[in-house]
Amino acid sequence: MTATRELALGVRPVTRAAATSRARSRERMLRGASTVLKLLVALVMLFPLIWMVLTALEPTSAVAAWPPRIIPSHWEWGNVLQVEKAGPFARWYLNSLIVAVATIAGDLVVGIPAAYAFARMKFPGRNALFLVVLGSLMIPGEVLLVPLFVMLSGWGWVDSYQALIVPFLANAFVIFLLKQFFEGIPAELEEAAVLDGCGPVRIMWNVVVPLSRPALAVAAFMTFISSWNSYLYPLIVTRSPSMRTVTVGLSLFKSENGTDWPLLMSAATLVALPAIIVFLLIERHLKNTMALSGMKG
Structure with missing residues (x-):
């Protein structure tokens, strides 16, 4: 009846195949627009990194040229070798x-x-102690700089590896991240291990840790980025040039007489390289962790 009425009124009936074709065309258009938008966002995000690398390969005289050139007219590969000098x-x-x-x-x-x-464990004051661990995340790191420096000076640790490492051997964020991931592991696996005669330590290392590789990779990556990019703390607790970290060393490439931008950008590129490599190595684990977090939520 509907089709007959549409023909009587001169309206062409829309078949199911035509409707499906239109829906697919609309979906392709939306997918294409989404891809273009993602590429634009990626380009905006990556442009400072691209500009840094290109500046690192420019001659010093070309940096101040106007209008600026995105692609260097002459590639100066020797800038990378000049960093060590x-x-x-x-x-x-x-x-x-x-x-x-x-x-x-x-x-x-x-x-x-x-x-x-x-x-997993039940003990008195567990929740209160965990709140204390979370509360430590609210303390700005700058507040602890002076007390840490005074304490390390009393121990004679200033300008040493101990000063750069020991205060950061426990991380509240890592504990929080791993706890949330451990709670998502089925308890039946641990119960089966108990039936096999495993104790808590063996269950943790042989059952829980192997299943938590994505979370461990993310925790290691976050710790690496925090340590690698740290600037203010190493600047305060180190004195001799031989104990400086690479972020503190970057600041020494600037001088009162001016900054050699290609040389500075070459050093900055070398500094950024390990973080990029580590990210590419654990990208799969990052995706797995986000997927599992979504399933848990």
Whole structure:
């Protein structure tokens, strides 16, 4: 009846195939628009990084040219080699790597048992103690600089690896992140391990930790970025050039007589490279952690 009425009125009936075709066309248009928008956002986000790399490969005389050129007219690859001549950059790089790796190891060694205890074990004052751990996240790091410096000076640790590493061997954020992830692991797996005669420590290391690799990768990445990019604290607790970290060393590339921007950007590119490599290595774990968090929510 509907089709007959539409024909009588001169209206062409819309078939199911035509409606499906229109829906697919609309979906393709929306997908294409979404892709273009994502590319634009990615370009805006990556433009400072791209500009940094291109400036690092420009001659010094071309930096102040007007109008500025996005693509260098001449590629100056020697700028990267000049970084080490401007200061003990390799030593600063090594210091930052040592501090970052040691901090990651300490945070995981302390954070995994602490997070497991808060997530699975029952003991008096557990909730209150966990609130104290969370409360420490609200304390700005700048507030602790003077007390830490006074304490480290009394111990004779100023200008040493101990000063750069020991205060950060426990991280409240890592404990919180791992606790939330541990709580999402089915308790039946641990109950089966108990039936096999496993104790709490063995269950933690043989059952929980292998299942938590995505969360551990994210925790390690966040710790690495925090340690690698730290500037104010290493500046305060180090004095000799040989103990400076790479972020503090970057500031020494500026002088009163002017800044060699290609040289500075070359050093900055080398500093950013490890963070980019680590991110690419754990990108899959980041996706898995976000997916599991969404399923849990």
